[in-house]
Amino acid sequence: xxxxxxxxxxxxxxxERRAEILRIAxxxxxxxxYQSASLxxxxxxxxxxxxxxxxxxxxxxxxxxxxxxxxDSSDIEELxxxxxxxxxxxxxxxxxxxxxxxxxxxVRLYTVLAAESVTAEHPAQEYFRDRYQGLxxxxxxxxxxxxxxxxxxxxxxxxxxxxxxxATMDGLQLQWLLDPGSVDMTRxxxxxxxxxxxxxxPPVGQTSGGPGA
Amino acid sequence: xxxxxxxxxxxxxxxERRAEILRIAxxxxxxxxYQSASLxxxxxxxxxxxxxxxxxxxxxxxxxxxxxxxxDSSDIEELxxxxxxxxxxxxxxxxxxxxxxxxxxxVRLYTVLAAESVTAEHPAQEYFRDRYQGLxxxxxxxxxxxxxxxxxxxxxxxxxxxxxxxATMDGLQLQWLLDPGSVDMTRxxxxxxxxxxxxxxPPVGQTSGGPGA
Numbered sequence: 001x002x003x004x005x006x007x008x009x010x011x012x013x014x015x016e017r018r019a020e021i022l023r024i025a026x027x028x029x030x031x032x033x034y035q036s037a038s039l040x041x042x043x044x045x046x047x048x049x050x051x052x053x054x055x056x057x058x059x060x061x062x063x064x065x066x067x068x069x070x071x072d073s074s075d076i077e078e079l080x081x082x083x084x085x086x087x088x089x090x091x092x093x094x095x096x097x098x099x100x101x102x103x104x105x106x107v108r109l110y111t112v113l114a115a116e117s118v119t120a121e122h123p124a125q126e127y128f129r130d131r132y133q134g135l136x137x138x139x140x141x142x143x144x145x146x147x148x149x150x151x152x153x154x155x156x157x158x159x160x161x162x163x164x165x166x167a168t169m170d171g172l173q174l175q176w177l178l179d180p181g182s183v184d185m186t187r188x189x190x191x192x193x194x195x196x197x198x199x200x201x202p203p204v205g206q207t208s209g210g211p212g213a
Numbered sequence: 214x215x216x217x218x219x220x221x222x223x224x225x226x227x228x229e230r231r232a233e234i235l236r237i238a239x240x241x242x243x244x245x246x247y248q249s250a251s252l253x254x255x256x257x258x259x260x261x262x263x264x265x266x267x268x269x270x271x272x273x274x275x276x277x278x279x280x281x282x283x284x285d286s287s288d289i290e291e292l293x294x295x296x297x298x299x300x301x302x303x304x305x306x307x308x309x310x311x312x313x314x315x316x317x318x319x320v321r322l323y324t325v326l327a328a329e330s331v332t333a334e335h336p337a338q339e340y341f342r343d344r345y346q347g348l349x350x351x352x353x354x355x356x357x358x359x360x361x362x363x364x365x366x367x368x369x370x371x372x373x374x375x376x377x378x379x380a381t382m383d384g385l386q387l388q389w390l391l392d393p394g395s396v397d398m399t400r401x402x403x404x405x406x407x408x409x410x411x412x413x414x415p416p417v418g419q420t421s422g423g424p425g426a
Contacts (some may be wrong), residue, residue, distance in 0.1 A: 012391060021245060029330055032324060032332050033248060033329055035245070101225050104246055108331060109290060111331065112328050112331060115328030115329065116246055116329065117391070118321060118324060118325060119249070119321075125391070128391055129391050129392055132388055132391060133392075149314035157404060160397075160401050160404050161408075162402065163396065164385070164404065164405045167382075167384025167387070167388060168380045168384060170387060171379065171380025171382070172376065172380045174327060174328060174380070174383060175345055175376060177331040178257070178330070178341055178342050179342055179345070183376065185269070187373065188331065188380070191373050191374070191377065192377040192380075192405075195409045195411070196405070196408045196409075
């Protein structure tokens with residue numbers, strides 16, 4: 001990089017520069033995993049010195065936290081009180097899978113980091129433990145809503161079924177990343193949920209318990 | 214290590230030494246992933262120089278191949294023509310999960326390496342692509358056997374159901390590694406399979422199509 005190019009870059013507003021660093025860190029972690037990605041490579045791809053990157057994020061672990069805090073607004077955990085209920089939430093999981101087929105980088109990032117987080121002293125282990133607990137709680141709640149509305153059978157074990165739904169989504173992502181042409185994640189996720197709850201899902205956009213649901 | 218200890222070690226038969234290197238490489242890959250594990254660490258844990266390890270395995274990638282070629286004789290892919298058929302094979306998957314709860318190191322190794330294999334230029338990517346193809350083919354075959362015996366409904370989509378069963382097992386392993394006390398992998402795997410095929414599994418040891426199956 002020439003001095004002139006460096007000067008041009010430093011004129012970018014800090015918020016924009018920060019966002020660019022995060023975008024490149026995300027790409028690099030998705031490509032290499034966290035442990036193998038180096039601050040040197042991330043800095044070079046951004047076009048900054050390592051000191052320049054450390055001005056925004058204090059360490060490689062700080063970058064990881066920044067990347068994990070980025071949440072696509074379509075993500076399930078970010079829906080808050082707006083989230084759909086009962087079977088409509090399960091339909092939402094299928095639609096999330098459909099969107100995931102168009103954002104391979106994010107899927108790769110989470111697949112690689114989640115598995116890597118079980119290795120020794122990984123800085124994201126607590127993050128993923130919490131993330132699964134939160135996600136499982138949402139799925140359990142939706143299954144219980146559906147059960148109380150009579151939308152799923154009374155004998156559905158909501159805790160185990162929630163685990164299996166989340167596990168299915170994770171495992172399909174791995175198969176899809178290895179062999180995208182052979183795996184229809186969306187179809188497989190819907191088939192799994194329908195079989196697990198013994199009931200078809202409502203069409204997209206229909207609220208739970210509505211006519212024909 | 215003292216010269217004397219070194220001398221003692223070199224008296225061990227090559228086959229035994231080779232097996233020890235593989236065991237330690239397996240542990241190290243499970244703890245750190247492949248990319249982060251170093252030949253230096255593996256060699257130190259074995260008590261050999263790097264040159265000493267390279268006498269048995271020509272590179273770190275060679276060690277990885279050696280580790281992946283190690284197969285527990287209880288593994289599904291190793292059953293060959295002895296494998297159970299139809300629903301008995303699906304029961305075997307549940308029993309494999311039960312055994313996996315007692316071999317956390319192997320589960321960790323495969324979970325970490327499979328996800329890591331989708332990163333850039335990973336030496337085990339082809340291995341895992343092939344492994345999933347082989348595993349899926351076995352599950353599809355068992356589902357088709359069961360269908361032809363009338364043990365599962367005619368409308369079961371064997372290809373997608375096989376993917377979902379394998380995905381469920383992978384995803385549950387990840388949840389279990391993160392939080393072993395909260396996850397009953399065996400129970401969850403059986404629940405998933407039973408719901409997916411709409412039929413209870415035969416007890417352990419019963420062949421497919423037998424009375425009461």
